[in-house]
Amino acid sequence: MSGFTTRSVHGERRGPEAHGSLRFPLYDSAAFEADSAKDHELTFANRLPKHSYTRLTNPTIEDYERRVQWASGATGVLSTASGMAAIADACLALVSQGSNIVTSKRLFSHTISLFKDTFGRFGVETRWVDMLDPAQVAAAIDADTRLVFLEVLTNPQLEVADIQAIAKIAGAKGVPVVLDNTMATPYLFDAKAHGVAVEVVSATKFLSGGASVMGGLILDHGTFDWKKAPNLELLAAKVGPAALIARLRRDTHRNLGTCLSPHNAWQLTLGLETLALRADRSCANALAVARHLEGLPKVVKVHYPGLPSSPFFALSRRQFPRGAGAVLTFDLPGKAEAFRVLDAFRVVRRATNLNDNKSLAIHAASTIFADLTPEERAANGIGEGLIRLSVGIEDPEDLFEDLDQALEKA
Amino acid sequence: MRLIINGEEKRLDGEAWTVEKALQAEKIANLDMVSVQWNQAFLDRAAWPMTDLKDGDELDFLFFMGGGSR
Numbered sequence: 014m015s016g017f018t019t020r021s022v023h024g025e026r027r028g029p030e031a032h033g034s035l036r037f038p039l040y041d042s043a044a045f046e047a048d049s050a051k052d053h054e055l056t057f058a059n060r061l062p063k064h065s066y067t068r069l070t071n072p073t074i075e076d077y078e079r080r081v082q083w084a085s086g087a088t089g090v091l092s093t094a095s096g097m098a099a100i101a102d103a104c105l106a107l108v109s110q111g112s113n114i115v116t117s118k119r120l121f122s123h124t125i126s127l128f129k130d131t132f133g134r135f136g137v138e139t140r141w142v143d144m145l146d147p148a149q150v151a152a153a154i155d156a157d158t159r160l161v162f163l164e165v166l167t168n169p170q171l172e173v174a175d176i177q178a179i180a181k182i183a184g185a186k187g188v189p190v191v192l193d194n195t196m197a198t199p200y201l202f203d204a205k206a207h208g209v210a211v212e213v214v215s216a217t218k219f220l221s222g223g224a225s226v227m228g229g230l231i232l233d234h235g236t237f238d239w240k241k242a243p244n245l246e247l248l249a250a251k252v253g254p255a256a257l258i259a260r261l262r263r264d265t266h267r268n269l270g271t272c273l274s275p276h277n278a279w280q281l282t283l284g285l286e287t288l289a290l291r292a293d294r295s296c297a298n299a300l301a302v303a304r305h306l307e308g309l310p311k312v313v314k315v316h317y318p319g320l321p322s323s324p325f326f327a328l329s330r331r332q333f334p335r336g337a338g339a340v341l342t343f344d345l346p347g348k349a350e351a352f353r354v355l356d357a358f359r360v361v362r363r364a365t366n367l368n369d370n371k372s373l374a375i376h377a378a379s380t381i382f383a384d385l386t387p388e389e390r391a392a393n394g395i396g397e398g399l400i401r402l403s404v405g406i407e408d409p410e411d412l413f414e415d416l417d418q419a420l421e422k423a
Numbered sequence: 424m425r426l427i428i429n430g431e432e433k434r435l436d437g438e439a440w441t442v443e444k445a446l447q448a449e450k451i452a453n454l455d456m457v458s459v460q461w462n463q464a465f466l467d468r469a470a471w472p473m474t475d476l477k478d479g480d481e482l483d484f485l486f487f488m489g490g491g492s493r
Contacts (some may be wrong), residue, residue, distance in 0.1 A: 060429040062453045062486040089487070252458045255487050259458075262487050266493035 017200055019287045020084040024076070037076040039279040043067050049219075059263070068226040068272045069262070076165070077278040081230060085199035087212070088235030089258035091266060092228060092278060096195055096215020097123055098271035099229030100162075101359075103191055103213050106257060106265045107159045109244055110136035114160055115141045115188075116175070117144040119393060122382055144174035147182055154186045159244065161188055161209075166196040167202075168367075169342045169401040171316050173325035176332065180208030180236075190235040195219075196338050196368070199232065200289050201296070204349035207332070210237035211257065218368035219339075222284040222291050223354045226277040233257045256332055291370065291406055296336025298372075298412065299404040303341045305413050311350075311423045313398065317341035339368050339405070342377075345398035350423040351376050355399065357419035360411050367403035372412060374402045427481040442482065443471040451484055460487040 030037065045064040047053035055061035064070050074092055082090040093099040104127075108114065114128060118141045121213040128139040142149035144163050154161070161183040161384060163174055180190045189210030194202055198219045204212040214220070216228035218321065239249035239256035249256035266272070273281075296319070303317035315322075318329035319337030329337045345351045355363055355374055382395050390397075405411065424435045428449060433450060442461060451457055459466045460483040466474060476482070 021426055053430060058430075059485045059487060062456060195452065249465070251463065251465050252485060252487075253467060255458045255485075258487050259485075 015083055018092065018286075021080065021288060022286045024080045025083050027079065037073060037279075037282065039275060040072045041069075041275050051365050059259075067275060067290050068270055069267055071272075071275045071278070073275040074273055074278040075283075077273075077282045077285075080282055081199075081232070084285065085232055086205060086234075087199075087232035088254055089233040091231045091258055091269045092216070092273040092281075093231065093266065094229065094273055095271075096193075096213065096217060096229040097127065097320055098269075099213040099215070099231050100124055100191075100193065101127060102261055102269065102271055103211050103231045103257075104128075104132070104160060104162070105269075106260045106279045107189070107191075107242060107244055108132065108137045109159075112157045112159045113138040113140055113155070114162055114242075115140045115142060115150060115158055115183075116162040117164065117167065118142065118171050119144070119172055120162075120164060121168055121193070122384060124162075124164075126384075133265045144179060145172060147175060149177045150179055151182045151186070154188055156216045158186070158188050159242070160191045162191045162193070164193040164196065166318065166338055166340070167200050168340065169381075169399065170317055171323075171325075171338075171340065171342060172394075173318050173328050173332065175328060176204075176209065177207045180210075184208060184237070186240040196340060197333060198288060198292065198368075200292050201333055201335050204232070205234040205236060208236055209234055216281050216284075219292055219295075220281055220288055222287060222370055222373065224366050224369040224371075226274075226280045228273050228281050229271075230276050231261065243355065292316065292339070292368075293336065294406045295339035295368065295404055298406065298409050299339045299341055300337070301409045302402070302412055302416065305344050306341075306416065309417070309420055311420050313344040313346060315341060315343045340401065340403045342399055342401045344396050345400065345423055348376070348378065348397045351398050351400050353422045354419045357422040358415055358417040359418070360407060361402065361419070367401075368408050369403060372403065372405040372407060379399050416423060424476065424478050425438055426476060426479070429483055440476040441472055442466060442474040442476065444472070445476060446471065449484070453486065456486055458487070459483070460485065 056063045056065050078090040140153045142153050183190045191211045192209045194212045195215040212232040214230040239245040245256045252259045300319045303320050306312050306315045318325040361372040361374045377395050378397050426433050462481050
């Protein structure tokens, strides 16, 4: 059993479920009774693999995490309430007051706020660099750098950094790379093979598929020796490669209460089973739509790393052999034209999520990047006429037709 | 042989005990998920079969659940 989908569908086959259920049951329970007081003591000390309280662990959540681990090949997996919770948990496990994070100037706006505002208030500095120039990463790292953070594909610029080169630079300086792989997921991008230490994913997107539940994931790929991480050094001496997961489970994640709900874990396990099918279809549709848009006169520019016209085409083919993701953007002359097109869509929906089964479009400047000044938006490559389109699994002809009729209104 | 396993004193018959044999004797489930501490220091799983135990050694078997401790 080696293929991603076979592993996702079947899991590890750890013996029959008590009633022969083909689906692992949903344990929608907050607490679990111990067989004895001694067992309870051992469970709380992590010396017995049993469940006590769902904020800590839960059988359904555990099954989901092990399924993700089995499919992705990660060393350790921990699920969280949302993608932002995964980023916050993973980073907080590594940083402390006076330390710094080296990251990209191109980040999801809430991640920017997390680093700049939330972490900033607790004395964690963020250093913003251009990830397209790995030399800037090398120059920004110093003795107080605890992690390098970047996104697999920037949103909405869709820039592609050479992740292997960045991981090599960071690794040589004893710093782990934390990658937000939401846009690609472990199916489209093999983070471990590119030297990434920790992968964070918003499972709400591609994994959920139907945008039915929130969820996040932290995957430790076992590529970084946690004895080199100043805040995990002592823990690594005691628990070895499990140091990051142990820090999360016994400290950061446990104390912040950022746990996934068992119900969501059950839904996400269902989503995981068809992730590859949906991602393949969405990527093929995205490429077809990008090509279609390139031929339309009212479109100023199409941005999709899978297009030969993209400056990231060659790197994208190397890093994402299964497809360059489901998100593309296109520029119209201005905000008025963009709004007219958005309001004219009949199939594509106006919504902020991405990697849904449905195609979703949003005017980035007035919504997800509204907090930025016009100058900041311009510096971030977010034009006033830019529409982000997350391409779903619909029949491509229907998408072409919808785009054609909407663009006539531009 | 007298060992301290998960904080409790235990007696194992005979002398030739390795960490791996002690894990089996203690019927530790989910071996792929367990982290072993030998005398309060992490012991890599590759070393379990060749690590000989001696009288008074401490062994701790820790679980971080989920996909957590390979």
